[in-house]
Amino acid sequence: xxxxxxxxxxxxLVIIVVIAAGAFITLFDPNDYKQQIIEQVQExxxxxxxxxxxxxxxxxxxxxxxxxxxxxxxxxxxxxPNMLQVKHAAFxxxxxxxxxxxxxxxxxxxxxxxxxxxxxxxxxxxxxxLQKGGEDKPHExxxxxxxxxxxxxxxxxxxxxxxxxxxxxxxxxxxxxxxxTTGMLGARRAVPVELxxxxxxxxxxxxxxxxxxxxxxDEKFSYINAPxxxxxxxxxxHPEQQVTVSGxxxxxxxxxxxxxxxxxxxxADGRVSGELQAADYSSxxxxxxxxxxxxxxxxxxxxxxxADASGLPEKVSGKMVIKTAGDTVNINPLSLKxxxxxxxxxxxxxxxxxxxxxxGSFKIAQLNPGKLMGELGMEAPQVSSDKAxxxxxxxxxxxGDTDHVQLKPFxxxxxxxxxxxxxxxxxxxxxxxxxNLAVDKINVDHYLPPTDADDKKESAAVKEAKAAKTIGxxxxxxxxxxxxxxxxxxxxxxxxxxxxxxxGETRLSPLSAGLYGGSYNGNIVLRGKGKRLTxxxxxxxxxxxxxxxxxxxxxxxxxxxxxxxxxxxxGSGVDKKQMMSSLGGNTTFTxxxxxxxxxxxAAALREAxxxxxNRPVEKAKEARQTDFxxxxxxxxxxxxxxxxxxxxxxxxxxxVTGKGTxxxxxxxxxxxxxxxxxxxxxxxxxxxxSDLEGLTIPIRVKGHFDNxxxxxxxxxxxxxxxxxxxxxxxxxxxxxxxxxxxxPVAEEAPVAAPADAAATDQAPAAEEPKKKKSxxxxxxxxxxxxxKF
Numbered sequence: 001x002x003x004x005x006x007x008x009x010x011x012x013l014v015i016i017v018v019i020a021a022g023a024f025i026t027l028f029d030p031n032d033y034k035q036q037i038i039e040q041v042q043e044x045x046x047x048x049x050x051x052x053x054x055x056x057x058x059x060x061x062x063x064x065x066x067x068x069x070x071x072x073x074x075x076x077x078x079x080x081p082n083m084l085q086v087k088h089a090a091f092x093x094x095x096x097x098x099x100x101x102x103x104x105x106x107x108x109x110x111x112x113x114x115x116x117x118x119x120x121x122x123x124x125x126x127x128x129x130l131q132k133g134g135e136d137k138p139h140e141x142x143x144x145x146x147x148x149x150x151x152x153x154x155x156x157x158x159x160x161x162x163x164x165x166x167x168x169x170x171x172x173x174x175x176x177x178x179x180x181t182t183g184m185l186g187a188r189r190a191v192p193v194e195l196x197x198x199x200x201x202x203x204x205x206x207x208x209x210x211x212x213x214x215x216x217x218d219e220k221f222s223y224i225n226a227p228x229x230x231x232x233x234x235x236x237x238h239p240e241q242q243v244t245v246s247g248x249x250x251x252x253x254x255x256x257x258x259x260x261x262x263x264x265x266x267x268a269d270g271r272v273s274g275e276l277q278a279a280d281y282s283s284x285x286x287x288x289x290x291x292x293x294x295x296x297x298x299x300x301x302x303x304x305x306x307a308d309a310s311g312l313p314e315k316v317s318g319k320m321v322i323k324t325a326g327d328t329v330n331i332n333p334l335s336l337k338x339x340x341x342x343x344x345x346x347x348x349x350x351x352x353x354x355x356x357x358x359x360g361s362f363k364i365a366q367l368n369p370g371k372l373m374g375e376l377g378m379e380a381p382q383v384s385s386d387k388a389x390x391x392x393x394x395x396x397x398x399x400g401d402t403d404h405v406q407l408k409p410f411x412x413x414x415x416x417x418x419x420x421x422x423x424x425x426x427x428x429x430x431x432x433x434x435x436n437l438a439v440d441k442i443n444v445d446h447y448l449p450p451t452d453a454d455d456k457k458e459s460a461a462v463k464e465a466k467a468a469k470t471i472g473x474x475x476x477x478x479x480x481x482x483x484x485x486x487x488x489x490x491x492x493x494x495x496x497x498x499x500x501x502x503x504g505e506t507r508l509s510p511l512s513a514g515l516y517g518g519s520y521n522g523n524i525v526l527r528g529k530g531k532r533l534t535x536x537x538x539x540x541x542x543x544x545x546x547x548x549x550x551x552x553x554x555x556x557x558x559x560x561x562x563x564x565x566x567x568x569x570x571g572s573g574v575d576k577k578q579m580m581s582s583l584g585g586n587t588t589f590t591x592x593x594x595x596x597x598x599x600x601x602a603a604a605l606r607e608a609x610x611x612x613x614n615r616p617v618e619k620a621k622e623a624r625q626t627d628f629x630x631x632x633x634x635x636x637x638x639x640x641x642x643x644x645x646x647x648x649x650x651x652x653x654x655x656v657t658g659k660g661t662x663x664x665x666x667x668x669x670x671x672x673x674x675x676x677x678x679x680x681x682x683x684x685x686x687x688x689x690s691d692l693e694g695l696t697i698p699i700r701v702k703g704h705f706d707n708x709x710x711x712x713x714x715x716x717x718x719x720x721x722x723x724x725x726x727x728x729x730x731x732x733x734x735x736x737x738x739x740x741x742x743x744p745v746a747e748e749a750p751v752a753a754p755a756d757a758a759a760t761d762q763a764p765a766a767e768e769p770k771k772k773k774s775x776x777x778x779x780x781x782x783x784x785x786x787x788k789f
Contacts, residue, residue, distance in 0.1 A: 030055040041072075045130060047083070048073030056090075062106055064092035068540040074126050079165065080116050085127050087112025087159075105152040113160040121167040126523045151189075155182045172202040182215065189224060190216045198236075204305065208234040222253040232372045241297075241304035243267050246309035254279045260289070270296035270315070276322065289672060291316045293336075313338035314375060327351045334360075340375060341367035359399035366393040369414075385446035391415050400559050403427060410437075415441040435478035460578050471528030474501035485513065489552045492520065504528050511539075513718040518562070536570040548593055561594015561631070569637060581664040582642045587642075590632040595647070629650055633658075640665040653678055660701070671701040 030037075040047045047715040055069025072084040119125040125655065163174040174196040183191030188514040193215040200206040210232040217224050231245040236323050238435035247263035258278045265272040276289030296316050302309040318336035323328065332346035345362035370389035373380040383389055398405055408422035446558035493514035500507045509523030522539030547560025571583035572578065633647040645656030655678050660671030675697040703709045 005710045011373070015206065030057050038178050047071070047075070053088075058092070061096070062092045062094050063098075064090070065104075066090040073118075073538075074118070075129065076121065077124070077468070078118050078126050080118065081118055082114075082646040083118075085112075086110070087113045089113070093741060104158045104716065107154045107156070108152065109156045111158045112158075114636070115160075115162045115166045117162070119164075119166045123168055152182075153184045155180065157181075170202075170409050170644040172200075174200045176200070188216055190214050190227075193701055204307075207305070208232075208236060210234075210530075223251070229646065235304040237484070240268055240302055240303035243301070246442055265296075267297055267301060269296055273297055287329050290321045291319070299340075302756035331360075341365065341372050355401070357399070357401045359397075363395040363396040364393055364412075366391060368392070381447070383447050384450045387415055387441075388409050388446040389415070392467065394419075406514065414445075430475070432475040433478065435476075435480075437480050438477070439480070439482045442482060442486070444485065447491065460573060460575050461531070463574050464572075464578070465531035468528035468531055468533040471501070471506055471526050471533060472504040473528075474506055476501035476506065490549065491552065492516070515541065518548045520544075522567075532572060533574060534570070534572045539565075539567045541565040541567075547597075547671065558597050559591060559594060559631070561591040562627075563589065563591045563594075577665065583637055583640045583664060585637045586635065587637070588632075588634045592630050594631065595627045597625050599626055600624050628656075629682040644671075647673075669703060669705070673699045675699065740746045 034055060036053060038049045038056075041047075048071075050071045051067065051069060053070070054066075055068075056064070056066040068088050068091065070084070070086045070089070071082045074080055074083045087110045088109070090107070090109045090549050094104040096107060097104045117125070117127055131587045154218075154437075157379070158182045160172045160177045161174060162177075165172050165173070178196040178198065180193075180195045180197075182193045184558065191214065192212070195210065197209040199209060209231065211228050211229070213229040215224070215226050218629075219761075225248075227248055227250075229245070229247060232240045232242060233245070245264070245267045248259070248261040248323065249263070251257070254405050256279060258276075259319060260276045262270075263274060263276070268294075272291060272293050274289060274291035276287065276291070279286040293316055298316050299309040299312040299314045299316055302312050313670060315339045316336060318334075320331050320334045322331050323332070327350055329344070329349045329516065330353070331348070333344065334347055335344045336342065339671075342365045343362050344365075345360055347360040348358060350357045368390055369392040370380045370383075381390065388593035392412070392414055394410075396407045396410045398407050400406060404426040406422065406424040408424075410419070410421050411422055412419045418440045419437060420439075421435060423437075424434040426434075428431045471771040476499050478499055480497045480499065483493065485492040485495040495511075495513040497508050497511050500509075502526060506526040507523065509525075511520070511522045513520045519541075519542050520539070524537045525535060529532045544563045544565070544566050545560065546563035547557045549563075550559065551557040565587065566589075567585070567587045569583060569587075571582040571584065573582055594629075628649045628651040631647075631649045632742070635642050635644040637643075642662040642664065644661075645659040647656075649656035651659075654675055656673060656675050658671060660669070662669050662671070699719045701708055
C-alpha cells in the first residue's frame, strides 16, 4: 500500500513538472524581455543594438532559438553605421544528448545577413573591442568540454555577405554567399555539400565559385576528406578562362598528412593532373607523387585572375616526379616546355621547412631568346644585328636557402659567345649580386639598338632619371674577363674589369685590355642620385697604333703612329647630346713616328717651288701624307668644348704648331695650324727646300666634322708679315745709329740665288730684301693653291 502510494506520488510530481514546464514554455514570451536583452548587449559591447523582428525559443524536445531584424552598430569613426545586420537566424540543438555531454546541433541557418569588417587608415578596426573579456576560462567541474562529441546535422546559409574594407592597405574584399548547404557534419560521416559564392577583391578581381561533393569531417574539423570534389571557378570579366578542379582530397591535421589523388585542374585549353601525398608536412615533409602539365595557358590564367602575367609563358607542358629520401624531397626528373624552349633537370629540397635548403641542376636546350621573350609577353630589346639574341643554350647547377642562391658552375652559350663562371644572389628583397664570369668573345655592338631605333620619344630628363634609379639600386660585386671584346667599333683583347656597386655608386676599377698593339688601363665611376646620373673616367693608352683605332672608331685613319694618351673626364646624362655638352676634364697625348694622312706638305712645297721657277710640275711619287717624328699636346675640356693651345708636330724639315677648339656638342672645329720650314733638311726631299727656311704658313681649319674647310688665315699672315717688317726696320735704325756713333756696321750676307737661276747676274745687295719679300709672298700664294685636302 505504501509502495503504490509512493508510485502515485511520483507520477503526480512528473505530471505537475510537465504541466508546469508546458505552462512556462507557453506563457513565457522572450519578446517581453527584448529591451532588457538590448540593454544588456549594449552594456557588454558599448555598441548600439536593435532587434526589429521577433525573438523565438523552444526548450523541448530541442533547444531552439531564432531572431529576426537584428543589428549591431559600429563604433564612431567607421564608414558604415552597422557592423552586423541579420534578416533571420536560427539555431537548434537536441536537449537530451546534452545530459550525456553530447552536442548534436539539429540545424544552423542564416539568411540575409551582412557582416561588414573594417580597418581604418590608422590601424583601428571594428572587431577587436568585442574580444575583450572573451578569453576561454577553465570549465568548472570534473568534465572537459573539449571531450564532448559534436555533430551538426544541417547548415544552410543563404543571401549572406561578408565584406572587409582595409583603408590601411587600400584594399576591399567581399564574399557573397548565394547558397551553402551541408548534411550532417561530425563523427566522420560523409555528407553532401553544395555551394554557390561570388568573391570580389580590389586586388584580384571578381569570381564566381560553384561546387559540390561529399565531405567527411570529424567533430574537431581536424580530419577532412572530399573524395569526389568538383569546383568551378569563373572570372567574371573573363568567363572563357573558367577553371575546373576535381579529385580526391584528404587532410588529417593530427597525423600531419595530406593526400591528393586523381587530381585534375582543367582550363579552356590545358590541364594539370597527377597525385600527391605528404606526411609530417609541418616540419619535415615526406612527399611522394607526380604531376603532368599538358599545354596549360599560364599567362592567360594569370591575366584572368588579376595577376601580373609579365614573364609568364602562354603554353606550358611538363612532368615531374616527387619522392622523399630521409629529410630531402627530390624532384627528379623535372622537365618543362614553354615558349619554344625546354628545360630539364632535378631539384632537391632539404627540410625542415623554416630552414629549408635546396640544390639541383638544369639544362637548357637551344632556343631563340628573342622569340622567347616575345612569347613570354616581354618586350625584346632592339638590337643592331640579326645574329644577336638568336640562340641560347647551356647548363648550370645551383644551391641555396631562403636568403640566397648560388649558380655554380654556370655555363651559357649566347649566340657565338661562351659565358662561364659563377653567380651568387643574396637577400632577395634587396638583391646583391656577386659574380665571376669569363667570356671567350663578344661583340657588344650587336646588342645595342640600331641608330634609327624608336626611343619611345622619351625626353633626356626621363632617360636620365631611369638610368639614375637603376644605378642607384644596384648592388654588385664581381669580375668579368673577356678574351676578345668588340665595342663601339673598337677591338680589344684580354679585357678585365672589376665591378662594385653600392650606395648609389658603381665602380669599374681597375679596367685593362690589349688595344691595337698597345694597352689600355683605367677606371670608370657611375653615380645615381635622385634623378641625376653623373660619371667620371680616368684612362690611359700606351703604345697604341692610333691609325687602326681611329679607322675603327670614326671610319677615317687621319693619323697613324704609336700613341700615348691620358684622359681624365667627367660628365652627366645618358644620351649623346647631354653627355657631350656636360663633358669636362683634361687630356695629354703624344704620337711618335707617324704621319698625318690626306696632305703631303713636301709635295705641296715642291709643286709651289716649280711653279715659281716656271718649271713643269712633277707628279708626287710619295704617299699623300706628312711624316712626323712626334706629335704632342695637351687640352682642357669644359662644357663639351676641347681647347688646345700647344700642339707641336715635329717632322724632318717642318715644324707645325696649332691652337684652337673642338666643340664636341656641335661637332665643329675652329683650329689654326702654323707650318714653318726648318733648317733640318733630311727626309721627304727636305734638302731642296733649304732656301725656303723660315717660311711660315698659317692655315685655318673650320666647320662641321663632316665638312671641314682649310684656308689661308689672312689675319695671321698679316701679323707675321708685320712682325717681319718691324724686325727689318729695327735693323735699319740700329745700323744708322751705329754709323752716327762711328761704330762699324755689320755687312748683310748676300742671299744665295736659286739653283736654277745660277746663270743670272747677281742683283745689288740693296735690292735684295725687296726681291726676297716678293718671292715669299708669291710662294705662299702658290703653296696654298697646291695644297690638296
